[in-house]
């Protein structure tokens with residue numbers, strides 16, 4: 254089945270090219286039978302195919318940050334190359350930046366040097382879309398893309414960061430790449446990629462009140478495990494997905510990579526178009542109308558065949574937490590950690606190592622467990638709706654004394670909106686403060702590191718050993734569970 | 750316009766194979782066993798080492814938090830600190846290289862001196878990053894992997910032969926072998942020290958043509 258499909262694609266992809274902006278001819282209309290949304294976007298971006306090799310794919314939008322790009326710019330310099338299409342790359346400093354006093358020189362000299370190199374590269378290569386520290390459009394790369402209208406349905410999008418999958422919420426093929434590939438995109442606006450297989454994950458029903466899209470995603474990852482979608486590009490579908498807001502959809506797509514998927518996407522609909530309309534880099538006037546007509550065609554054909562289909566029931570999902578050192582090691586907040594006999598033999602060494610690191614025991618329940626830190630932020634849960642949810646829960650309550658809380662907006666725009674809505678006042682009254690935007694403790698490259706041995710309930714995406722600081726113990730959760738932990742000082746069911 | 754069928758790989762002819770790369774086409778080496786599953790790139794190279802702006806020196810911090818105590822002294826129980834286990838082949842549990850897309854992970858592995866990583870399963874991005882740095886990810890069956898761990902357990906001097914040309918991996922302790930899956934394009938790249946950017950640069954005209962068509966298609 255799959256083989257045939259591949260062959261079909263190989264034969265047709267080069268014969269007809271379609272515009273990534275405003276074309277309106279679907280693969281189905283080209284007489285190739287039913288296609289998935291992924292197939293349609295992919296096929297429209299094939300520049301060439303190498304026999305028994307990868308496909309040369311055109312990239313519409315490239316996002317770039319200071320940590321995974323310096324070696325790529327060095328590569329260009331060594332080869333004597335220019336950036337091929339500078340206006341198609343958006344640059345923001347986020348990974349390695351302080352979340353306090355961004356107007357002052359960065360204290361850590363190594364971080365400072367990396368940020369300076371980033372600015373120097375932007376200047377030397379004439380990059381027009383460069384948003385350094387403090388710029389009104391600065392923020393976490395996957396937050397500022399959609400926020401400013403860089404992210405549009407039907408696009409191919411890459412970035413030297415695995416959570417590029419976030420942009421899939423708009424019906425794009427968006428995925429993370431390595432630095433060699435960053436160099437390729439800078440030099441040619443193309444990369445070489447093998448075509449992934451397609452998977453559709455359908456969520457029937459609706460998530461219950463008090464359950465967030467983060468819980469839905471953590472549920473899915475624990476079902477699939479961290480390698481369960483490796484080799485696949487996932488389309489999310491079903492009533493529960495349709496009913497999510499754009500920001501909630503971004504959270505789901507963001508976490509696609511945590512089950513190994515190349516990326517995840519959701520067909521655009523009215524929710525998408527309403528979110529996009531009027532954003533700075535969106536098409537305007539007639540162009541908007543023309544684009545809209547095209548975007549409306551972006552969905553999988555009714556009889557499209559996926560390489561794999563999974564169906565879940567969203568009604569079943571409870572607020573969730575993780576207990577181990579990968580995002581697949583998760584459970585409902587009132588459930589117990591698996592016992593050893595529930596783990597297959599090959600996995601036991603890793604399972605034990607993981608629980609040792611976390612200081613947990615097989616079979617233990619974590620409800621009521623005392624914790625030390627709460628982190629709200631990251632490209633997973635650092636948007637305005639996350640801050641609204643968190644604040645709403647906190648309102649009229651107080652931060653627990655044993656908790657150190659870092660609330661880090663995903664961008665300056667998010668922070669501004671927090672202030673405009675007065676959320677900062679409510680949070681301050683409850684004993685919290687809002688920091689300045691960046692990746693912060695999501696990967697702890699800056700000063701925001703959770704100390705060794707301490708427990709953090711974190712709205713981020715990875716609970717890997719040391720991810721949030723050497724020896725830090727991360728419990729992943731949604732913003733509501735984080736809020737409940739922040740006011741109770743322990744893991745608590747977030748009932749209002 | 751048909752642009753595939755680059756099987757003759759004429760674009761390779763001007764390239765000189767890198768010294769010490771896959772030019773020889775095969776490799777026999779003892780192995781470093783790491784029977785842990787889901788080894789993520791944050792373990793391979795922790796984020797605090799990502800501040801460099803060049804590709805050098807990452808090998809020194811490969812598996813830093815498993816390998817060194819806080820004071821920088823080696824953790825003797827970790828396999829990289831055990832003189833019994835050396836070689837150019839790292840053998841790891843399933844789902845190796847999951848997590849972050851940081852190519853620094855591949856630079857760390859290559860920088861330390863590994864040319865091959867063997868596992869029963871690799872994360873996608875890591876796999877690409879490894880290949881782009883001359884490190885060959887070899888996928889073997891779970892049984893073959895378990896057997897390597899067993900052989901090495903019995904005799905730490907056990908060697909594997911990884912033959913890229915014939916696409917086979919042999920456990921020299923048992924004589925058993927499996928085939929190595931790799932597409933012919935990537936194989937050529939490794940054997941000839943050619944990279945994707947060279948290929949893409951040779952396609953500039955095609956890219957411009959594509960852009961033109963894209964902008965006039967409606």
Ligand code: SF4
Pocket residue numbers: 347348393394395414416631632633691692695696714
């Ligand atoms: S917030 Fe975390 S996951 Fe997102 S881009 Fe930054 S480091 Fe990567």
